[in-house]
Amino acid sequence: xxxxxxxxxxxxxxxxxxxxxxxxxxxxxxxxxxxxxxxxxxxxxxxxxxxxxxxxxxxxxxxxxxxxxxxxxxxxxxxxxxxxxxxxxxxxxxxxxxxxxxxxxxxxxxxxxxxxxxxxxxxxxxxxxxxxxxxxxxxxxxxxxxxxxxxxxxxxxxxxxxxxxxxxxxxxxxxxxxxxxxxxxxxxxxxxxxxxxxxxxxxxxxxxxxxxxxxxxxxxxxxxxxxxxxxxxxxxxxxxxxxxxxxxxxxxxxxxxxxxxxxxxxxxxxxxxxxxxxxxxxxxxxxxxxxxxxxxxxxxxxxxxxxxxxxxxxxxxxxxx
Amino acid sequence: xxxxxxxxxxxxxxxxxxxxxxxxxxxxxxxxxxxxxxxxxxxxxxxxxxxxxxxxxxxxxxxxxxxxxxxxxxxxxxxxxxxxxxxxxxxxxxxxxxxxxxxxxxxxxxxxxxxxxxxxxxxxxxxxxxxxxxxxxxxxxxxxxxxxxxxxxxxxxxxxxxxxxxxxxxxxxxxxxxxxxxxxxxxxxxxxxxxxxxxxxxxxxxxxxxxxxxxxxxxxxxxxxxxxxxxxxxxxxxxxxxxxxxxxxxxxxxxxxxxxxxx
Numbered sequence: 189x190x191x192x193x194x195x196x197x198x199x200x201x202x203x204x205x206x207x208x209x210x211x212x213x214x215x216x217x218x219x220x221x222x223x224x225x226x227x228x229x230x231x232x233x234x235x236x237x238x239x240x241x242x243x244x245x246x247x248x249x250x251x252x253x254x255x256x257x258x259x260x261x262x263x264x265x266x267x268x269x270x271x272x273x274x275x276x277x278x279x280x281x282x283x284x285x286x287x288x289x290x291x292x293x294x295x296x297x298x299x300x301x302x303x304x305x306x307x308x309x310x311x312x313x314x315x316x317x318x319x320x321x322x323x324x325x326x327x328x329x330x331x332x333x334x335x336x337x338x339x340x341x342x343x344x345x346x347x348x349x350x351x352x353x354x355x356x357x358x359x360x361x362x363x364x365x366x367x368x369x370x371x372x373x374x375x376x377x378x379x380x381x382x383x384x385x386x387x388x389x390x391x392x393x394x395x396x397x398x399x400x401x402x403x404x405x406x407x408x409x410x411x412x413x414x415x416x417x418x419x420x421x422x423x424x425x426x427x428x429x430x431x432x433x434x435x436x437x438x439x440x441x442x443x444x445x446x447x448x449x450x451x452x453x454x455x456x457x458x459x460x461x462x463x464x465x466x467x468x469x470x471x472x473x474x475x476x477x478x479x480x481x482x483x484x485x486x487x488x489x490x491x492x493x494x495x496x497x498x499x500x501x502x503x504x505x506x507x508x509x
Numbered sequence: 510x511x512x513x514x515x516x517x518x519x520x521x522x523x524x525x526x527x528x529x530x531x532x533x534x535x536x537x538x539x540x541x542x543x544x545x546x547x548x549x550x551x552x553x554x555x556x557x558x559x560x561x562x563x564x565x566x567x568x569x570x571x572x573x574x575x576x577x578x579x580x581x582x583x584x585x586x587x588x589x590x591x592x593x594x595x596x597x598x599x600x601x602x603x604x605x606x607x608x609x610x611x612x613x614x615x616x617x618x619x620x621x622x623x624x625x626x627x628x629x630x631x632x633x634x635x636x637x638x639x640x641x642x643x644x645x646x647x648x649x650x651x652x653x654x655x656x657x658x659x660x661x662x663x664x665x666x667x668x669x670x671x672x673x674x675x676x677x678x679x680x681x682x683x684x685x686x687x688x689x690x691x692x693x694x695x696x697x698x699x700x701x702x703x704x705x706x707x708x709x710x711x712x713x714x715x716x717x718x719x720x721x722x723x724x725x726x727x728x729x730x731x732x733x734x735x736x737x738x739x740x741x742x743x744x745x746x747x748x749x750x751x752x753x754x755x756x757x758x759x760x761x762x763x764x765x766x767x768x769x770x771x772x
Contacts, residue, residue, distance in 0.1 A: 269615035279606035298516040
């Protein structure tokens with residue numbers, strides 16, 4: 189039975205092994221209703237394996253996944269009735285036209301009325317700008333057109349959960365922007381779970397991010413928290429003049445966890461890690477202004493998602509929130 | 510689902526979920542493409558041409574000669590066509606990825622297999638058995654200068670269909686086990702052509718394999734179709750029972766394997 193839960197997706201120790209290869213190591217995830225959940229990872233990280241487990245296309249070796257409170261193995265068909273899915277490389281029946289494809293998909297969900305189904309199909313074709321090519325066989329479509337058709341077919345049933353596997357991978361910049369707009373617009377009605385390696389897109393639209401590396405979840409959390417830094421709050425300070433005594437002063441504070449220094453022309457840069465953000469906010473700038481050094485720049489360090497990604501993927505660091 | 514209150518939702522459930530839509534799609538691939546008339550043309554024109562040649566070029570046409578040709582041709586050659594069509598039914602969709610896409614929709618796995626069995630069976634029955642059978646019946650009636658009793662012919666079409674259903678379900682079952690076309694078509698054609706030797710090695714196979722449904726081993730009474738069409742006693746109806754049971758068995762194995770498959 190479906191549970192009343194704020195989570196659309198919930199996994200407990202979900203894992204998958206192919207032969208001797210552990211494609212996904214025990215995964216614990218929670219995806220909240222109406223969130224846009226970015227699922228990141230390098231190639232072979234296990235993103236598509238996870239999605240296939242959600243859809244019941246493959247079976248877990250251990251653990252479980254529940255979607256809408258239903259088990260992904262036992263109630264797979266009921267789950268798929270509420271999902272829209274765009275595969276990484278969409279494959280459709282080549283002899284069908286775009287309109288026939290959308291009609292075919294719609295009829296897995298709706299048996300009528302015919303006019304309403306046709307209206308929905310036309311609406312989806314308009315949405316992805318394929319109305320003029322609606323009656324051409326898919327075998328004549330370009331990669332981008334297939335991708336757009338994939339996005340349309342994933343939405344035709346008004347899904348409660350939209351799972352997109354690399355939705356913008358084969359799109360040009362305008363196509364990518366359109367996909368991101370569609371995702372943002374859909375947030376009101378649905379939950380979006382999407383995998384990607386385009387970090388810029390994730391930063392633009394996601395509210396929650398997970399990073400998977402070699403089958404292991406190495407980072408997860410609201411995007412603001414991840415971007416705030418995995419090493420706690422860090423301040424970035426540029427100083428010139430008598431910087432040595434200023435550095436010593438900062439280092440002596442009990443709420444400072446570490447200071448990294450570097451040079452930047454005639455200035456030095458400090459990255460000040462703090463253990464008590466409130467104390468730092470109240471005192472750090474005052475300390476520096478009152479020191480013999482001249483403060484030329486002072487700000488809270490904002491990590492780019494790429495920093496976090498490279499840190500956890502290359503450095504193997506676990507920054508789960 | 511938001512925004513779908515104007516729609517009538519699909520009510521199929523369990524193993525039937527998605528079956529109607531899949532059947533429509535599979536039937537469309539037979540009847541809304543050139544597939545049906547191409548198959549009709551092949552399996553009607555070749556025997557009609559050869560049989561017509563036998564009938565009209567021979568001064569003393571023997572009815573039994575025409576029946577033997579019809580039994581052998583209709584028992585073997587369309588089976589090759591069935592194997593060629595069916596070897597792609599599952600493997601083709603696995604390799605292109607369309608099966609994974611379809612399975613991402615609310616579709617029960619048995620519905621996929623059953624839609625392929627039903628639609629292809631109807632296609633084979635119509636284009637490879639009934640249409641060529643009607644032409645052959647008319648041709649033999651013309652050659653006999655009288656309208657022949659249609660009942661034995663209708664019975665013969667049923668047996669030809671069972672024979673082709675054997676290869677259809679066998680090839681589909683192989684498709685559930687393999688991801689490449691080679692082993693599927695190789696094993697299916699291998700069985701088709703090697704069964705006469707298997708029967709020679711182990712005579713019990715004459716009851717288990719479809720060969721003797723249409724093709725005699727030594728004399729025509731040993732095969733069911735020529736015996737029926739020539740009004741002779743049938744050696745044994747057991748092959749009909751066993752072949753029918755094997756068709757069911759192949760479908761069940763196919764369902765079991767496909768249910769466990771990962772995409």
